[in-house]
Amino acid sequence: MASSLSLAAYLAWARRGNAGVGAPFVPACERPAGAVIWGHATSLEHANALVQLVERLSAQRGNTPGVSGGGLHLLLTTGADVQLPAHARALTIHQPLEGDAAVTADAFLGHWRPDVCLWTGGDLRPALLTAADDAGVPLILVDAEASLLERSSWRWLPDVTRLLLGRFRTIMARSEPTARALRRMGVSEDRLTVTGLFQEGAIALPYDEALRDEMAVTLRGRPIWLAAMLHHAELDIVLAAHRQASRLSHRLILIVVPEDLSEAEAFRDTLRQGKWRHTIWSQGGMPNEATQVLLADTRGDMGLWYRLATISLMGSSLKPGMSGSDPNEPAAHGSAIVYGPNVGRYLPSYKRYAGAGGARIVRDADTLAAALAHLIAADRSATMAHAAWEVATAGAKVTDHIIDMLQDMLDDLEFG
Structure with a gap:
């Protein structure tokens, strides 16, 4: 009682x-x-x-x-x-x-x-x-x-x-x-x-397996890293890190996916001005042995890029005022995760991945280049990617x- x-x-x-x-x-709205x-x-x-x-x-x-x-x-x-x-x-x-x-x-x-x-x-x-x-x-x-x-x-x-x-x-x-x-x-x-x-x-994104196989043959075992959901304001940091890392691994290729496709022209201008040998995906270009940067300025291919890249920098995170992008996506595809300090919208997820050794924080071009130099070794990126996968599927x-x-x-x- x-x-x-x-x-x-x-x-x-x-x-x-x-x-x-x-x-x-x-009420927030009418009941649907x-x-x-x-x-x-x-x-x-x-x-x-x-x-x-x-x-x-x-x-x-x-x-x-x-x-x-x-x-x-x-x-x-x-x-x-x-x-x-x-x-x-x-x-x-x-x-x-x-x-x-x-x-x-x-x-x-x-x-x-x-x-x-x-x-x-x-x-x-x-x-x-x-x-x-x-x-x-x-x-x-x-x-x-x-x-x-x-x-x-x-x-x-x-x-x-x-x-x-x-x-x-x-x-x-x-x-x-x-x-x-x-x-x-x-x-x-x-x-x-x-x-x-x-x-x-983590939920794996769809991708064209035949296209992935074609890209793998085209790139012929080149180390690949991805800068995903990148704002143009972050591009200089990413390119500076890529230039440093390429001195240690001259065949390294970078795939850049803009967060905002309206900035695609600004990305192209920066690549041209920097005299980067680059390919523009939206124009039907395929990378070749000389390509340093692939600008993936389309939507719907993220599953392909995560699947190809052994390392994924999750953009929208390198500058103050940004809030990050979803780390579950690369984790679902076996890609090691690198991220900047501004990830407030996804902070709990990044804490889980970083705590398990599945993600690494970087703050500028030098720390990003150091992370790339460390993770280019296949066994190291694979270890980190596996740790991320374990968290994602827990x-x-x-x-x-x-x-x-x-x-x-x-x-x-x-x-x-």
Whole structure:
């Protein structure tokens, strides 16, 4: 009785608007037709993983009409300190949530009517989760971490966490110690699995295998490095590093992919003025033994470039004010990752790769040239690329498990 009274006391407190009132609920947009998967992210890492998961799920389902005749959408809720992931696409709706007032929870659920909820990590919100469960929304706790499940302010309300955990149909623990803590809180074995970290992974981009083979023959074993998603303001740094590295490896070839194709002419001018022997991909040019730089000024070929290059500098990162580009792309294709210091939009991912030895930071032309000189040796770049691949695929089983579960749930909603 004391336990149920604890939660009842919290909910009464929230009903009076005391649980972090914040601003009144204002929906980000109208609810789209079709299935809405509600994902709550407690961190940018979780937000990235949720976006990628739902994009994969949407691709597998062909984004065909869902339970209400529309497509599939992710409703991504976060605290005010978590931003929308940089790579989120049109199927993601970002709805920041402040506080845990009951009136906000009721308005939120009444507007969005989510079909299922994936709650990540912790940051449990009693009023919102209780209202969602009462409304029949299936609740799944993903990447549960014991240290994130309770709040110091709940000390005067015993067993609130235990009662909230009872609302979840399935709980996926990050580790066995967390699973033990959850068992002590009353979570039954039939609702509990230890899955490991839920994190964003790498998805290989498509490319033309025949063209890759042709390019490999054309380049005849030349060492290849890639400067991907590069701004023109970074080009001088990259070319200076390439010139230094070419003194040690005279057959080294650089592939440059502009971030903004409207800057392509400026890239061409710089290459001409620097008297670089270069080939322009958009003009149908193929590199030859004399080519020093291939300007890949098109879209749709990134899978090819990552597959050819043993080293990938991820651009949009070398100058202040820039925010980086996605390191999961080269990791998926077996390319060692090099990056500049300005990667704020992808910082959690870069930390994971760098921590595992799969990525190396550079700051200027000299440090970039030093990285190239070190990684040109095939065994060194392969070791780094393998470390990146291990990180990129670490969360694949967790994501696959969740996708399979969601497929079954959405099929039941659609056809059941």
